[in-house]
Amino acid sequence: MATTETNILNRLYFVAGCMFVFALAVVFKLCTIQFVDGDKYRAMAQKRTIKRFDIPANRGNVYSADGSLLATSIPKYDIAIDAVTSTDKNFNKYIKPLCDSLAVFTGKTSSGIEKKISKARKTKNQYLLLLTNLSYSEFVRVRNFPLFKLGSIRGGFVYDQTTKREHPLGGIAERSIGYERKDENNYYTRVGIDGAFGKDYLRGTNGKRLKQKIGKGEWKPIQDVNEIEPKNGYDIYTTIDVNIQDIAHHSLLGQLEEYEAEHGCVVVMDVKTGEIKAISNLGRNREGKYYERLNYAVGESHEPGSTFKVMAMMAALEDKVIDTSTVIDTKNGSKRFYGRTIYDSGAGHGKISAAKALEVSSNIGLATIIDDNYKNNPEKFLKRLRQWRLNDTLGVSIIGEGIPDIPYPGASNWSRNALPSISYGYNMRLTPLQTLAFYNAIANNGQLIKPRFLRAVKEFDRNIEVFDKEVLVDKICSDQTLSKIKDILKNIVVRGTGKKLYSETFSMAGKTGTAWTDYADIEAWRKDRKYVSSFAGYFPVENPKYSCIVVIHKPSTKVGFYGADVSGPVFKRIAQKIYTDTPLIDEIQPVEYNNPQVVKDFEKFNSISNTYKTIMPNLVGVAAMDAVAFLENMDVKVNVKLRGSGVIKSQSISKDIKLKSNQTVVLEAS
Amino acid sequence: MIASAHSADKKVFEISSLSNEVKELRSAFVDNRGKLMGLKKESYIETKMKEKGIGISLNPPIKIIVKSSNK
Structure with missing residues (x-):
């Protein structure tokens, strides 16, 4: 081709x-x-260099009434080692000193730590956790250990920083101060004050901001203005008084340990305002140590036992079905009610007045009063209890308040025996805080106030919200009933079941309680008796300042179980603490009596000391005390010898002679 | 443009190092405050003083106020 x-x-x-x-x-x-595909690739490019960051809001602090920190957020550190990244040379050179330092820091053996790290290096483990929950100062110390000092690439130093909630008071009131924790499913566990007020005040809201990647693992904001500004949480000021809390905690702990009890709680409330000054809840763990486990005071409703007799008695007094002098036959320690026998401790009290029945805490006495007067109309009695809101929760801010239960005709736990049982605190349930609120109302002249934990919510010094007392019932009963029940409560400590607590120097009023618990299997109970010992009351008797309840569950019966023995001392210790903390004030009129002799002596002394500086004055007739003081204050230094005391009779150097330094002057006094 | 970008970067580094310092000081503050609170507690003083044979007074102190009449 x-x-x-x-x-x-x-x-x-x-x-x-x-x-x-x-x-x-x-x-x-x-x-x-x-x-x-443009959008996809552009997004991909942005993702590598631009990221939306959450700016976490700082959680607010929890303060006590006097401004001490109860809960705050601080950074904590976990430290791990990347055992692979360091060179053989560095590793071999520093591993020994590093392990020695760690051994000193942790108290473990150096060889044990070395073995662990060497094993991690062999198995190419790049993250071996060594220490957790370090404070910043500890973190700085560990960072300067050998090998770690070389940094993350050469030394294999790896750390995680997390913000943790810290309670500077430690174990004291831990459960009531509480915490808030969020799990993976965004479910919040909310405990105590911190938990209850987290959502509304403490949490704040996180901000969001776009950032661009720059060097050294840092990101810089793209725009000046954050897309969403973070809002820090508010601070909350609680009503807790650190000093009273400390005493309450330690005296409760002391009693629990002495009586080997299972758990217990104590709450101190300000009578006039309803502020909770102290709340302590201690439970025993397996090792027999006590710590804040659950908020028993708020959450645990149980049969209150004898502390409820006060409510029963007040209902009867208020309805005028009895008077304090009404004679009640308590028999000789046992009485049958509807086929069931009720016992009194001891050999029985015979015929006593209603007031006395409460003083000696007679089960039969109270059961008789209530059963005789209300058996045909139990609703009348129960109406009183409802009027005092004893069948209802207080609605306190801490989450998980126990629900009270008082049976009524038609309820599953109602029977003919329910009425006499309720009268001495059985067949019903109340929480310690609910009982306390009622006793507080007695102390507060009949005004029932809601116990509260919060004083104010603040942002720095600015008040966001201030809380005031919340009245639940303005007057629970007449003034006569109040004064009668106050008298009885006072006498319980003076001569009744609480007389062991009596103190001559300060006054208290209250009711003891010793209730059976876990007695469903009565045979088992008789073999291993379990009690709840309590004491509720207020102090001082005149013009009460604080009300307080102490409940101790299952003390060892070998040591003791009566309310006055187990719980009473905690109450007394707190009452005493508050008594000794308030100085007694003694006002006196100034003494303005002029003694002419004293005035004359004073003028004479003044004139001598102003005239004679180096020359011997005539001291005859001057008080010895003044004469010595005068000579010692002269411009020349002389040695003074005094014989006798009183008024100067003679002087070894006569007057008007110039004194020499270190000369000795002998004074004779009568 | 480039210069200002770099100076902005520098400020970011500075801010992060300063905020670390704030954290450190805050942490030290809380640490020490906690320690102080522990030392201030009456129960702590009580146990410490027991060694010296000093206990808590059973009676409150008495304040004597002299009413001045020079008004």
């Missing part, structure tokens, strides 16, 4: 066509990248 022009042209067209198709393909691909 000859090489013609057409032939060459055809080839040229073919090559050009191929190139054109190729160019089209390039343009097509460009377009798809730019327009079709």
